[in-house]
Amino acid sequence: MFRTPNVIPGAEAYDVDVTIDPAERERLLSVGPEDVAGPGEDGGPAALTFARNVFVPLTTACRYTCTYCTYYDPPGQASLLSPEEVREICREGADAGCTEALFTFGDDPDDRYDAIHDQLAEWGHDSIHSYLREACEIALDEGLLPHANPGDQTREQMAQVADVNASMGVMLETTADVDAHAGSRRKEPGQRLATIRTAGELGVPFTTGMLVGIGEDWTDRAESILAIAELHERYGHVQEVIVQPVSPNERWDREPPSLETMGRTVAMARAGLPEAISVQVPPNLARTRELLDCGVDDLGGVSPVTDDHVNPDYAWPALEELRAIADSAGVPLRERLPVYDRYVDEAWLGDPILDAIRAEDAAGERYRAVLESTGQF
Numbered sequence: 001m002f003r004t005p006n007v008i009p010g011a012e013a014y015d016v017d018v019t020i021d022p023a024e025r026e027r028l029l030s031v032g033p034e035d036v037a038g039p040g041e042d043g044g045p046a047a048l049t050f051a052r053n054v055f056v057p058l059t060t061a062c063r064y065t066c067t068y069c070t071y072y073d074p075p076g077q078a079s080l081l082s083p084e085e086v087r088e089i090c091r092e093g094a095d096a097g098c099t100e101a102l103f104t105f106g107d108d109p110d111d112r113y114d115a116i117h118d119q120l121a122e123w124g125h126d127s128i129h130s131y132l133r134e135a136c137e138i139a140l141d142e143g144l145l146p147h148a149n150p151g152d153q154t155r156e157q158m159a160q161v162a163d164v165n166a167s168m169g170v171m172l173e174t175t176a177d178v179d180a181h182a183g184s185r186r187k188e189p190g191q192r193l194a195t196i197r198t199a200g201e202l203g204v205p206f207t208t209g210m211l212v213g214i215g216e217d218w219t220d221r222a223e224s225i226l227a228i229a230e231l232h233e234r235y236g237h238v239q240e241v242i243v244q245p246v247s248p249n250e251r252w253d254r255e256p257p258s259l260e261t262m263g264r265t266v267a268m269a270r271a272g273l274p275e276a277i278s279v280q281v282p283p284n285l286a287r288t289r290e291l292l293d294c295g296v297d298d299l300g301g302v303s304p305v306t307d308d309h310v311n312p313d314y315a316w317p318a319l320e321e322l323r324a325i326a327d328s329a330g331v332p333l334r335e336r337l338p339v340y341d342r343y344v345d346e347a348w349l350g351d352p353i354l355d356a357i358r359a360e361d362a363a364g365e366r367y368r369a370v371l372e373s374t375g376q377f
């Protein structure tokens with residue numbers, strides 16, 4: 001089928017001028033696992049990294065209805081964690097040696113969620129972002145560094161919470177207009193790209209990624225990688241790209257992408273992104289061990305305490321399993337913070353985060369120990 005290159009749905013509406021070089025796209029389409037270096041090989045990753053986190057599902061209210069997602073609850077059933085609940089989860093995480101509070105939750109609940117808005121108002125907040133800021137402050141207070149992925153954000157929303165986050169994220173998912181993003185309000189690639197661009201403009205270290213198997217084709221995968229690479233080229237803010245297989249659940253009963261599809265997509269990501277950007281494959285959703293040779297160098301956030309609330313049927317592997325994965329690749333397993341080492345300075349991080357990392361308290365010592373760790377922990 002003929003496709004006009006460089007037309008990303010919604011890009012014009014959000015004024016995102018990402019252009020994809022057709023020659024680069026062709027090059028990526030010919031890349032396979034054999035074209036990238038595995039761990040320990042010349043030019044391959046010298047270590048596998050991961051972060052210890054707790055997942056804080058602030059609210060299950062969401063303006064979208066992605067058909068692969070079991071996370072969101074419809075109006076009337078949606079939940080909202082109280083400040084005390086947020087504090088309790090964070091305290092447990094800090095006690096278990098975590099460094100990251102992962103705030104991933106429903107995308108900006110819209111006006112249909114009256115009860116959520118009423119509850120927020122009662123707590124003195126006029127928006128979920130206002131509440132997110134308080135939640136991040138609670139996390140910092142309890143000894144965790146926030147990484148928030150609230151979905152699409154405007155510049156005003158992101159600016160409201162940027163200085164209390166060590167890094168932030170949103171999955172691009174794909175540049176394609178797929179049926180899985182169903183509903184009257186739906187994820188639009190242009191809006192996702194605008195969010196990634198906003199992070200660059202605001203100097204926020206950023207995580208993004210692709211959801212594989214939601215109806216996109218190989219050209220879409222190549223274009224998604226190149227769109228991320230182009231935004232990174234402008235701002236230098238993308239720390240990692242997650243290659244995540246869509247995982248079956250009660251709302252999504254289709255086959256997940258095959259090992260071969262995952263392997264080729266990971267290899268394309270590795271070949272299409274600058275070396276500094278990590279390629280993360282979550283070990284609870286993918287056959288990560290078998291994908292190491294395709295260019296994986298990060299295992300993502302793993303929790304000793306909480307479930308992966310987005311994919312609750314898929315348990316986190318224990319630390320020993322991560323170590324076994326690294327052993328099988330012959331490289332050390334290295335713990336990292338939710339912000340990658342190279343961004344830990346005044347140019348990228350706000351004072352609340354830098355102060356937490358420099359503090360002479362137990363949390364500060366934990367953060368600095370992770371920063372200095374060489375893999376022999």
Ligand SMILES: O=c1nc2n(C[C@H](O)[C@H](O)[C@H](O)CO)c3cc(O)ccc3cc-2c(=O)[nH]1
Pocket residue numbers: 051053055100102104147148149168169170171207208209240242280299300301302308309310311337338339
């Ligand atoms: O536990 C999860 N962590 C997810 N993470 C967290 C991630 O593993 C870590 O928080 C980052 O690597 C930072 O340490 C995401 C972070 C993002 O910014 C965007 C998307 C995701 C997706 C997931 C996810 O589905 N499950």
Ligand SMILES: C[C@H]1O[C@@H](n2cnc3c(N)ncnc32)[C@H](O)[C@@H]1O
Pocket residue numbers: 068069070104149170171173210211244245246247248249252285310311
């Ligand atoms: C936080 C991220 O979780 C991902 N997400 C949502 N539903 C699923 C699923 N069934 N399988 C894998 N990932 C999923 C989306 O990519 C979202 O952006």
Ligand code: MET
Pocket residue numbers: 062071104105106107149150151152170171310
């Ligand atoms: C729970 S899904 C992750 C956050 C946001 N709702 C998104 O899809 O981007």
Ligand code: SF4
Pocket residue numbers: 062063064065066069070071072105106107151
């Ligand atoms: S994936 Fe995120 S945006 Fe989509 S329905 Fe689930 S919570 Fe909402």
